[in-house]
Amino acid sequence: MKTKLIAHRGDTRDHPQNTLSAFKAAFENGADAIELDVHLTNDGELVVHHDYYLGNPDNGEGKIYEKDLAYVKGLKIGDAEKIPKLEEVFELIGDRLQYEIELKGFTEEFLVKVIALVRKHNVSSVIEFTSPNAYNLTRIKALEPSFKTGTLVAVLPGWMDKKLGQTLAINNALLGNIDVLHCPIELIDSEFVKNAHTHGLLIHAADCDIKDSILTALNAKVDQLSTNELGLALALYGR
Numbered sequence: 001m002k003t004k005l006i007a008h009r010g011d012t013r014d015h016p017q018n019t020l021s022a023f024k025a026a027f028e029n030g031a032d033a034i035e036l037d038v039h040l041t042n043d044g045e046l047v048v049h050h051d052y053y054l055g056n057p058d059n060g061e062g063k064i065y066e067k068d069l070a071y072v073k074g075l076k077i078g079d080a081e082k083i084p085k086l087e088e089v090f091e092l093i094g095d096r097l098q099y100e101i102e103l104k105g106f107t108e109e110f111l112v113k114v115i116a117l118v119r120k121h122n123v124s125s126v127i128e129f130t131s132p133n134a135y136n137l138t139r140i141k142a143l144e145p146s147f148k149t150g151t152l153v154a155v156l157p158g159w160m161d162k163k164l165g166q167t168l169a170i171n172n173a174l175l176g177n178i179d180v181l182h183c184p185i186e187l188i189d190s191e192f193v194k195n196a197h198t199h200g201l202l203i204h205a206a207d208c209d210i211k212d213s214i215l216t217a218l219n220a221k222v223d224q225l226s227t228n229e230l231g232l233a234l235a236l237y238g239r
Contacts, residue, residue: 003217004224005237006100007031008207009050011230016057018048019081020092030234033098033126035226038086040110045069046086046117052104058083065105086114090121099123100150100226103131103140111140128180141177150180150204153187166192173201180223182206185213190220211236 010022011029018036026034037050042065054060054067058075072083086101093099103114118124128148131137137149151173156165169181181196182204193203205217205225214236217225227233 001221001223003222003237004032004098005030005230005233005239006033006035006098006204006224006226007230008035008226008228010034010036012228013231016077016081018050018084019077020084020088021081023089023093023097026230027093027097029230030239031097031230033100033224034093035100035102036086036089037102037104038114039064040105040107040113041069041072042066043068044109044113045072046110046113047072048084048086048089049104087117087121090117090123094121095123095126098126098128100128100130103129103133103136106133106136108139111136111143115140115144130180130182134176137178138176148179149177150182150202151176151178152206153181153183155184156187162187166195170196170199170201174199180204182226185216188217188220188222193220193222208233 007026009017011025012022015022015025023034036048038046039049041047049064052063054062054064058077060075075083118127124147128150129140130150130152132152137151140147141149153169165187173181180202183206185205188205196203202223205222208214208217208225208227209229214233218237
């Protein structure tokens with residue numbers, strides 16, 4: 001089984017995060033997928049940016065959902081980059097890469113617009129949706145049952161042992177009709193991956209940015225991993 005290598009916010013070694021140049025570099029340098037974050041502006045446009053607040057890596061200020069598209073597109077990232085619309089990413093990449101799209105919006109209008117744009121560009125088969133808001137995932141799955149969703153599993157609290165954390169993660173995903181478990185590397189081992197597979201779940205290793213975490217994920221045969229160090233992950237995987 002091939003582990004999918006996901007460039008977190010694009011290939012950011014030489015390009016600002018969540019920009020068209022970072023996504024293009026990820027494609028050119030051999031990533032299997034790109035991770036990006038999507039918000040809704042106050043005039044109903046879908047834009048790609050990590051934080052709810054503007055100002056990093058752009059020169060804006062305030063919350064994205066309170067700004068209109070004209071303001072957002074007028075901001076600068078470095079000398080030449082702009083905050084992209086989600087449609088611009090689809091137009092650039094199409095279905096040549098897979099996507100992990102983190103849903104940062106929080107309204108029915110937001111989800112309906114995401115679904116419409118995905119349908120327009122015919123890319124639903126190459127997208128996995130994640131979100132810090134579990135209700136985004138349950139609602140988008142209700143609207144589009146065929147969509148793949150992934151839940152973000154938190155780092156274990158000090159009182160919880162690894163086995164209990166693994167058991168809760170798998171069963172919570174089954175209750176929520178989730179397809180992929182995004183787990184901290186501390187939760188992952190080969191038995192956990194095998195157990196998840198018996199339940200029809202995929203395992204994603206999050207934040208694999210150093211040699212040890214990348215190798216731990218690969219040795220456990222996770223289905224996918226996300227990294228801010230695409231070049232290192234590709235080299236360790238022998239690609």
